Amino acid sequence: MESTILNTKNDRIIKIDSPLLNIDQLSVSYGGDKYSIDKVSAGIQKNKITAIMGPSGCGKSTLLRAINRMHELYPDTHHKGSITLDGEDIYKINPIELRRKIGMVFQRPNPFPTMSIYDNVIAAYILNGIKLKRSEKDQIVEKSLREVGLWDETKDALHKRGTFLSGGQQQRLCIARALAYAPEVILLDEPTSALDPIATAKIEDLLVELKKKYTIVLVTHNMAQAARISDYSMFMYIGELVEYGKTKNMFTTPKDERTEAYLTGKFG
Amino acid sequence: MNSSNSISKQKLKWRIFNDKLFSIVMMTLAFVSALPLLSILFQLVKKGYKQIRLNFFIEVAPDTMQAMMAKANHEIIPGGIANGIVGTLIIVGLASLIAIPLGLICGIYLSETSKGKMANAVRLVVDMLQGIPSIVLGVIAYIWIVKPVTSGFSALAGSVALSIMMLPSIIRxxxxxxxxxxxxxxxAALSLGVPYHRTIFKVLLPTGMSGISTGIILGISRIAGETAPLMLTALGSSAINLDITQPSSAIPLLVWEFYNDPNLIDLIWGASLILLLIIFLLNLGAKAIVKKWKVQY
Incomplete structure (x- = not known):
């Protein structure tokens, strides 16, 4: 019985050759013996968008946060298993250093309210006390804002506060802020759930553009979004990685009945 | 349906009248509760305005003989409250220097540690500290500073007593x-690889600056008028004193001294008015800061 389950599981989870991020038997608990995600194993392909889907409380945000160790902000967390970035165990890297390699964008746009747009983009440098020349700063700001398509809209208002922008613009500013440090991976935790459809479309186009340079992992509630922009998709259910494969295949021929039920809108 | 929903004209009139009556009663009561403050201000201005000249700010308090002579000649009492103003500035300034860093750090600790025995104990102590009568803090500062440190009454001892009084408001x-x-x-800050302490000092504190500085200013205005603890610590001085290890005057101490001297009693109005104005200005400053530094998340 045990072996048949294992076989089907291997079937349902695609094997990625030479992944940038390799998650191996990862379990994360927020205290006690209850694990929010349980023995998740998956490789993440470089320069692709990987979407993590699933109903509320399935552990998708926990998995995402485990990748840059943001889950450790809660007291009493512990984990089993490992994640490697370029073959290096991330739990052996100092979290401060790790988070400079793996940037993150959150559900609600959260530009620093006391800072201007300009300062928000280079916030990683300012807050880490890294001194830059004026010309270097200008260059990073322009480059990052151009990358997120915000340059033309904000170039005349760079010294206004970031919180004066619209929600969608703020979210793009937050992406620019995560890009300014030139990370290898960008994690996005439902980045469009607080935005209107037009702003959402802009962010989606942006992510597709950004995957040329960065590896993107995206948590989303929105199946259509995963179908539109992701190359690979994970489906999680109650802490388990149920299915992981190419998005195209998963949306057309899901291998697990739970995935199929979710994708066809039977729950979630 | 229709008949039960529509209100007769008379009922409607009654309701409108009721609404009007309610707002009038509210306005009246609001005015009544503001009356004490207005009458205090009126009284102080009426009796004190004659005293308030330039001399009042740059001369020290007169002695009882000078005041008696002036009174006999039907002149305005000479002198001012410069020793009190300088003393209050020094004592309150020093108290702020002691209390602000301690209070900020304690407040940060409490906000970051919502659970835990230690945090709860600190919270309890802070709440109790708020309830300690100020005269008791004067006694404590007398034992801690006056006797062992400055071996005599001193501005420093006054500052220590007042800084303890300020702490709860800053911490909270x-x-x-x-x-x-x-x-x-x-x-957001931590995800950029910003260390924890920098996140606190460079992101959280600046974002909360408006609320925190309001708390500090209200704390200052609370201690600026304190008299009892200063009687046991700073004692009072007839000259301007810049040495914090020596006895010093303060505006509330001067009010008390004037009250106890029949020849000087007329000066209490002017001195009280200045004290009140200082506290008013601090409160207005707090309001302005809230308006100016408020950030939108």
């Missing part, structure tokens, strides 16, 4: 303000 306002800041802001 820091804690409450920082707790209001959305956790996503902290996460």
């Amino acid at each position: 306002s820091t804690e409450e303000t920082l707790k209001m800041i959305p956790s996503t802001l902290k996460e």
Whole structure:
């Protein structure tokens, strides 16, 4: 019985050759013996968008946060298993250093309210006390804002506060802020759930553009979004990685009945 | 349906009248509760305005003989409250220097540690500190500073007593303000690889600056008028004193001294008015800061 389950599981989870991020038997608990995600194993392909889907409380945000160790902000967390970035165990890297390699964008746009747009983009440098020349700063700001398509809209208002922008613009500013440090991976935790459809479309186009340079992992509630922009998709259910494969295949021929039920809108 | 929903004209009139009556009663009661403050201000201005000249700010308090002579000649009492103003500035300034860093750090600790025995114990102590009568703090500062440190009454001892009084308001306002800041802001900083201490000092504190500085200013205005603890510590001085290890005057101490001297009693109005104005200005400053530094998350 045990072996048949294992076989089907291997079937349902695609094997990625030479992944940038390799998650191996990862379990994360927020205290006690209850694990929010349980023995998740998956490789993440470089320069692709990987979407993590699933109903509320399935552990998708926990998995995402485990990748840059943001889950450790809660007291009493512990984990089993490992994640490697370029073959290096991330739990052996100092979290401060790790988070400079793996940037993150959150559900609600959260530009620093006391800072201007300009300062928000280079916030990683300012807050880490890294001194830059004026010309270097200008260059990073322009480059990052151009990358997120915000340059033309904000170039005349760079010294206004970031919180004066619209929600969608703020979210793009937050992406620019995560890009300014030139990370290898960008994690996005439902980045469009607080935005209107037009702003959402802009962010989606942006992510597709950004995957040329960065590896993107995206948590989303929105199946259509995963179908539109992701190359690979994970489906999680109650802490388990149920299915992981190419998005195209998963949306057309899901291998697990739970995935199929979710994708066809039977729950979630 | 229709008949039960429509209100007769008379009922409608009654309702409108009721509404009007209610707002009038509210306005009247609001005015009544503001009356004491207005009458205090009126009284102080009426009796004190004659005293308030330039001399009042740059001369020290007169002695009882000078006042008696002036009174006999039907002149305005000479001298001013410069020793009190300088003393209050020094004592309150020093108290702030002691209390602000301690209070900020304690407030940050409490906002970051919502659970735990230690944090709860600190919270309890801060609450109790707020209830300690100020005269008791004067006694404590007398035992801690007056006897062992400055071997005599001193401005420093007064500052220590007042700084303890300020602590609860600074700690509480820091804690409450920082707790209001959305956790996503902290996460944003940490996700950029910013170390924890820098996140606190460069992101959270500047974001909460408006609330925190309001708490500090209200704390200052609370201690600026304190008299009892200063009687046991700073004692009072008839000259301007810049040495913090020596006895010093303060405006509330002067009011007390004037009250006890029949020849000087007329000066209490002017001195009280200045004290009140200082506290008013501090409160207005707090309001302006809230308006100017308020950030939108």
